Amino acid sequence: MLSYRHAFHAGNHADVLKHSVLVAIAKYFHKKQSAYTYIDTHSGAGVYKLSDDLANKTQEYKTGIARLYPNSDLALISPYLEQVRVLNAAQGEEKNLQFYPGSPWFMTELLREQDQAHLFELHPQDHALLEQNMNTGKQLKVHMEDGFSGIKAVLPPQTKRAFIVIDPPYEQANEYKKVVNAIEQGIKRFAVGVFAVWYPLLNRNDKQGMSETMVDELAKTDITKYLDVRLWTSKQTQGMYGSGLFIVNPPYILQDLLNQELPKLLEVLGLDETAGFSVDYVEK
Numbered sequence: 001m002l003s004y005r006h007a008f009h010a011g012n013h014a015d016v017l018k019h020s021v022l023v024a025i026a027k028y029f030h031k032k033q034s035a036y037t038y039i040d041t042h043s044g045a046g047v048y049k050l051s052d053d054l055a056n057k058t059q060e061y062k063t064g065i066a067r068l069y070p071n072s073d074l075a076l077i078s079p080y081l082e083q084v085r086v087l088n089a090a091q092g093e094e095k096n097l098q099f100y101p102g103s104p105w106f107m108t109e110l111l112r113e114q115d116q117a118h119l120f121e122l123h124p125q126d127h128a129l130l131e132q133n134m135n136t137g138k139q140l141k142v143h144m145e146d147g148f149s150g151i152k153a154v155l156p157p158q159t160k161r162a163f164i165v166i167d168p169p170y171e172q173a174n175e176y177k178k179v180v181n182a183i184e185q186g187i188k189r190f191a192v193g194v195f196a197v198w199y200p201l202l203n204r205n206d207k208q209g210m211s212e213t214m215v216d217e218l219a220k221t222d223i224t225k226y227l228d229v230r231l232w233t234s235k236q237t238q239g240m241y242g243s244g245l246f247i248v249n250p251p252y253i254l255q256d257l258l259n260q261e262l263p264k265l266l267e268v269l270g271l272d273e274t275a276g277f278s279v280d281y282v283e284k
């Protein structure tokens with residue numbers, strides 16, 4: 001059963017970490033002219049209106065993007081904020097933060113004409129919104145299919161390079177295992193791909209430690225190098241207190257960029273003295 005709607009969470013601190021890192025990786029891909037394929041296994045709706053009933057109910061964006069917008073001169077954050085400004089300006093909002101982009105919007109806006117994208121989304125409502133919010137066509141395909149198995153059909157890609165983002169809701173306990181399987185399958189099909197897995201850090205009895213166990217299992221798969229980045233705004237928050245990204249074949253610039261910028265980002269997003277971050281790079 002699909003009950004998760006990303007609109008409740010759009011623009012929160014976890015989205016800030018995820019989307020700023022995704023944009024940094026896209027910029028890295030653009031350093032070479034050769035085409036790449038962007039694959040989003042769990043896309044969501046693509047664009048969120050922060051004043052709508054869902055986003056407004058939780059107001060999670062106040063823990064994230066609202067603390068940074070409209071300006072920040074952090075090297076990690078500036079290119080990401082620029083994209084949020086582009087979306088708001090396109091909607092006629094030059095100054096105010098009214099709209100927040102999802103991963104497919106951030107990443108397909110940045111595609112060059114030689115690049116391609118495959119976006120997967122299973123929820124009927126969010127799939128319809130995604131179709132509406134994206135410029136679908138030859139370059140960009142939206143699939144109403146299971147992203148975990150859909151990945152197999154689009155890998156290896158037609159292009160020589162690919163960036164694959166795996167960002168499930170983790171509402172069902174078996175999704176943690178499915179992520180590990182997806183990485184195993186993905187690496188078998190395209191060992192040189194850059195894969196980014198997002199995961200929550202949870203203070204919740206029913207799911208305590210499940211993300212950490214998943215990361216341990218991911219580290220044991222047939223991958224040769226990965227970067228694991230985590231950022232938490234307060235260890236005292238009940239529920240999701242932080243988040244992480246496990247990145248397979250990370251761009252070499254990322255580790256230094258994160259170590260340099262995350263302390264400054266925490267100054268803005270941290271809620272108390274228990275806020276923190278970690279960046280671990282492993283080459284086997």
Ligand code: SAM
Nearest residue numbers: 006042043044102103121122123146147167169
């Ligand atoms: N990646 C999006 C972003 O950063 O803007 C957010 C994605 S949200 C965390 C997860 C999405 O996955 C939800 O929209 C949900 O409907 C969808 N979903 C859940 N299970 C799925 C599956 N097996 N395949 C594809 N989409 C799925």
